[in-house]
Amino acid sequence: xxxxxxxxxxxxxxLIWLLLVGLPLYVLLLATVRTRADYSTEGPLSLPAQWTLxxxxxxxxxxxxxxxxxTLAVTASVVAxxxxxxxPLAYAIVRARGRATxxxxxxxxxxxxxxxxxxxxxxFYLISKAGLYDHLIGVILxxxxxxxxxxxxxxxGAMRDISPELYEAMAMDGASPARVFRQLVLxxxxxxxxSVVVFAALQAWNGFLFxxxxxxxxxxxxxxxxxxxxxxxxxxxxPGLLSAVVLSTxxxxxxxxxxxxxxxxxxxxxxxx
Amino acid sequence: MTAAPKSGAGVTRPGFVxxxxxxxxxxxxxxxxxxxxxxxxxxxxDGITEPRFNGLDNWTALIDDxxxxxxxxxxxxxxxxxxxxxxxxxxxxGVWAAGHQRNRAVxxxxxxxxxxxxxxxxxxVWRAVLDPxxxxxxxxxWLFGDxxxxxxxxxxxxxxxxxxxxxxxxxxxxxxxxxARAIPQVLYQAAAIDGAGTVRQFFHITLPQLRNTAxxxxxxMVVGGLTTFDTVLILTQGGxxxxxxxxxxxxxxxxxxxxxxxxxxxxxLVLVAVATLISxxxxxxxxxxxxxxxxxxx
Numbered sequence: 001x002x003x004x005x006x007x008x009x010x011x012x013x014x015l016i017w018l019l020l021v022g023l024p025l026y027v028l029l030l031a032t033v034r035t036r037a038d039y040s041t042e043g044p045l046s047l048p049a050q051w052t053l054x055x056x057x058x059x060x061x062x063x064x065x066x067x068x069x070x071t072l073a074v075t076a077s078v079v080a081x082x083x084x085x086x087x088p089l090a091y092a093i094v095r096a097r098g099r100a101t102x103x104x105x106x107x108x109x110x111x112x113x114x115x116x117x118x119x120x121x122x123x124f125y126l127i128s129k130a131g132l133y134d135h136l137i138g139v140i141l142x143x144x145x146x147x148x149x150x151x152x153x154x155x156x157g158a159m160r161d162i163s164p165e166l167y168e169a170m171a172m173d174g175a176s177p178a179r180v181f182r183q184l185v186l187x188x189x190x191x192x193x194x195s196v197v198v199f200a201a202l203q204a205w206n207g208f209l210f211x212x213x214x215x216x217x218x219x220x221x222x223x224x225x226x227x228x229x230x231x232x233x234x235x236x237x238x239p240g241l242l243s244a245v246v247l248s249t250x251x252x253x254x255x256x257x258x259x260x261x262x263x264x265x266x267x268x269x270x271x272x273x
Numbered sequence: 274m275t276a277a278p279k280s281g282a283g284v285t286r287p288g289f290v291x292x293x294x295x296x297x298x299x300x301x302x303x304x305x306x307x308x309x310x311x312x313x314x315x316x317x318x319d320g321i322t323e324p325r326f327n328g329l330d331n332w333t334a335l336i337d338d339x340x341x342x343x344x345x346x347x348x349x350x351x352x353x354x355x356x357x358x359x360x361x362x363x364x365x366x367g368v369w370a371a372g373h374q375r376n377r378a379v380x381x382x383x384x385x386x387x388x389x390x391x392x393x394x395x396x397x398v399w400r401a402v403l404d405p406x407x408x409x410x411x412x413x414x415w416l417f418g419d420x421x422x423x424x425x426x427x428x429x430x431x432x433x434x435x436x437x438x439x440x441x442x443x444x445x446x447x448x449x450x451x452x453a454r455a456i457p458q459v460l461y462q463a464a465a466i467d468g469a470g471t472v473r474q475f476f477h478i479t480l481p482q483l484r485n486t487a488x489x490x491x492x493x494m495v496v497g498g499l500t501t502f503d504t505v506l507i508l509t510q511g512g513x514x515x516x517x518x519x520x521x522x523x524x525x526x527x528x529x530x531x532x533x534x535x536x537x538x539x540x541x542l543v544l545v546a547v548a549t550l551i552s553x554x555x556x557x558x559x560x561x562x563x564x565x566x567x568x569x570x571x
Contacts, residue, residue, distance in 0.1 A: 007471055010369050014380060017366060020439065021384055024402045027409065031401070043412045044402065085295035092291035100289045104296045110549070111303055115500040117521040118545040121528050121538045122309035123302075124320075145302030148295060177287040206391030208503055213529060224393040231397050231507060238401045245394045252389045264385070264447060 032056065032243040039239050055243035063218060064244055067226040071205060071248075074140050074222060078204035079197055081144040082151050086196060090155035091185050095167070095177075105156075111149035116142075120213050127214050138214045139207075139222070147203050151196040158192025159185060191265070198255065198266025205252060223248040307545065313538035320532050331539040340515050340523060341540065347430070348519040352498030354434040355441070356491055362442050363490065367449025368479055381450075385443045395440045396507035403432060426516035429509050433517060436504050441497060445490045452486030453479060496548055520544060 027044040032055050034048030042049060093105045123142050124133075132138030162185065170180050186193070208224040215221065221229070227248060230241050255263050314331055318324035335341050370381040387395065402408050403422055410420030422428040460478045469477065502521040505511060511518035511526065518526070520540055528537025 010365075013365060014369055014377075017362070017384065018380060021387060021443075023409070024398050024439070025386060027402050028398050040407050044407070044409055045412050081298075085298055088287075088291040089295035092287045092289065096287050096289065096291065098289050101292050104292045107296070107304070108299065110553075111299060113496070113549045113551070113553070114303055114307055115496065115521075115544060115548050117500045117502055117524070118541045118548070119303070119306035119310055120525070121534050121541055122306035122313055124528075124534075125309065125313065125318075125324075126302075126306060142302050142306075145299055148299050148303075152295070171285055175285065177285050177291070180285065181287070181291075206393070208391065208393045213525075224391050227391075227393050227397050228507060231400065235400075238404075238407060241397060242401060245390070245397055249390055249394060256386075256389055260382075 028242050028245060031239050032246050034239060036237055036239050044238075055239045056247065058240055059244045059247060063221075064223075064226060064247060066218065067221045067223045068247070070136060070220060071222040071224075074136055074143065074207075074211075075201050075204040077136075077140045078144045078147060079200050081140070082147050082196060082200040083193075086148060086151045086155055087186065087189075087193070088181070090152055090159050090189075090192075091177075091181050093152070093156050094159040094162075105152075108149045108152045112153070114146075114149075116146050116209050120209060123210070124213050132214075134215050134217055134220055136215075136220055139210050139220075140204075142210050142214075143204050143207050144200070147200045151200060154195050154199065155189060155192045158189040158195075162188045194259075194262040195265040198259070198262050201255075202252065202263075202266060310538050310541045310545065313535060314542050316535045316538075318534040320528075320534050324535070327535065331535045334536060335539050335543075340518060341520075343515060344518050344520045344523045347517060348499060348501065348521075350430065351433060351437070351501055351519060352495055354430075355437050355498040356494045358434060358438050359442050359445055359494055360487070360491065362438065363445035364449050364480075364483065364487075366442065366446035367451075368453045368475065368483075370446060370450045371453035385447065387440055388443045388447075390440075392440065392503035393507065395436065396504045399432075399436050399439070400508050423509055424513060426513065429513060429517045432508065433501070433504055436508065437498075437501070440504075441494070445494065448490050448493075449483060449486055452483045456482045492551060495551055499544065499547060499551075 030048060031039055031044060033051050033053065034042075035050065035052055035054070038049050089104070089108075092101050119142075127133050127138040127142070130138070132141070166184055166188075167180065170184055175183070206224060207222070208228070211220075211222045211225045212228070215225065223244075227241070227244055230237075230244055234240065313324060315326055315328065316324035317327040317330070366384065370377055370384070390398070403410060405411065405420040405422070405424075408420075410417035410422065414420065422432050456479065460482070461474055464474050464478055500521050501519050502525065505517055505519050505522045506525070509517045511522050521544065524537045524540035524544070527540065528534045
């Protein structure tokens with residue numbers, strides 16, 4: 001934006017916001033590198049009298065590693081399911097002429113409006129009936145299903161940007177839909193695909209509601225549920241709790257550092273849910 | 274795979290099979306539960322024995338339930354607070370971050386950090402930060418008084434609304450940033466030639482041009498507000514008393530704590546109805562179903 005003068009008002013406002021965002025993050029990070037006693041006597045705002053990494057080590061030896069691996073398994077599976085079913089669906093929505101595909105697209109648009117909160121009771125019923133209660137797969141399936149509407153919308157948008165001439169050129173060569181999909185559609189919707197992967201991964205990694213109602217054992221616990229239980233059971237150990245928060249956010253943070261573009265696009269997909 | 278129907282200039286098109294796996298999967302794990310919630314709302318179910326039909330019992334109980342009425346009021350209040358507080362801040366931040374200055378890029382990177390935290394993490398962090406004995410209020414007594422912010426209805430609602438702002442503003446700012454960057458520069462150049470300053474440009478060009486973005490963002494805020502759950506569960510447990518018991522939390526409590534799954538389903542159905550009405554209205558207004566590009570409507 002071509003502006004000559006610095007915008008003082010905007011600068012001031014942005015500083016206030018920086019303070020609001022920064023304060024809890026400051027407390028969060030400092031609390032993790034001080035002892036419990038230090039935190040309660042010195043308060044959250046002062047610098048630690050003595051720095052330590054013990055909180056992180058304690059978390060890791062108290063089963064946080066297991067939670068971490070469970071969440072990783074859930075995330076990878078959700079992304080795999082999404083990648084398996086959404087690209088063909090989006091291709092069909094953009095290119096097929098049938099009425100049925102139109103109806104499917106409308107179903108997914110309506111699906112955007114279904115809040116996960118609204119279906120937790122029947123989901124509990126279905127997953128229990130299927131014998132999947134307290135199994136990771138029981139968390140994976142509904143989590144993936146609730147990623148589909150946004151992912152479909154994002155990918156359909158990306159595929160609509162592919163020019164019709166390219167399809168026609170491939171048709172001249174007598175290419176089958178499968179070949180068009182592999183050689184034209186997939187390569188040209190890479191941007192959309194990476195947004196979809198990031199969106200699904202974030203939903204799965206940060207998901208809380210489905211694990212909360214569909215699992216109960218330590219062996220199936222995911223990190224968000226681990227945080228919640230830590231808070232209810234050992235809430236007084238603030239440094240330990242906040243270290244777990246930091247550990248649970250590390251993977252997302254690394255994605256943010258190295259693939260910020262994809263992350264931002266994945267987040268804004270349709271604004272996240 | 275079936276042979277694709279040919280049409281037009283010999284262009285091969287994918288058949289319905291391409292859409293089928295996703296359609297079946299989504300039907301099983303989203304549409305069926307949605308229909309089932311309606312059925313379950315007419316049953317008595319304790320979560321252990323089989324559900325059995327009890328007619329309109331859950332619904333009549335719901336209408337007479339003062340907590341339910343209160344929870345709807347609280348939910349609406351939090352939703353309105355969310356839209357009213359988050360919209361202006363998001364617009365300002367988003368438009369500010371849309372500028373390409375170096376310092377803005379650096380600061381934006383920090384601003385968007387709350388987006389990386391799960392709702393659970395956000396709530397856990399704020400609970401620790403606001404703890405009356407060991408949190409920030411104990412350090413800044415001149416600002417917080419006795420520091421027990423979550424001890425009163427007003428305080429607890431204010432905290433929930435504030436944490437909502439902290440958590441969701443960056444997301445909406447990102448959406449507005451996208452919207453602001455899509456505004457044609459020509460408009461600003463023309464305005465600058467006419468001698469319009471930054472403030473006038475903001476009100477006469479930026480704001481009107483962000484209209485569609487504002488619709489998208491507000492809808493997300495409304496649906497998000499109506500389904501507020503994590504922050505309530507972790508920060509207030511619906512308290513003090515039932516003062517911050519929002520509908521989604523009340524549903525969870527009823528079903529999974531009081532084992533009245535039928536009653537919980539009835540509340541869920543109310544939630545679905547409201548959310549669906551709103552998003553149907555949105556699909557209408559924004560023309561999402563006729564959308565033809567990646568960034569349209571954002």
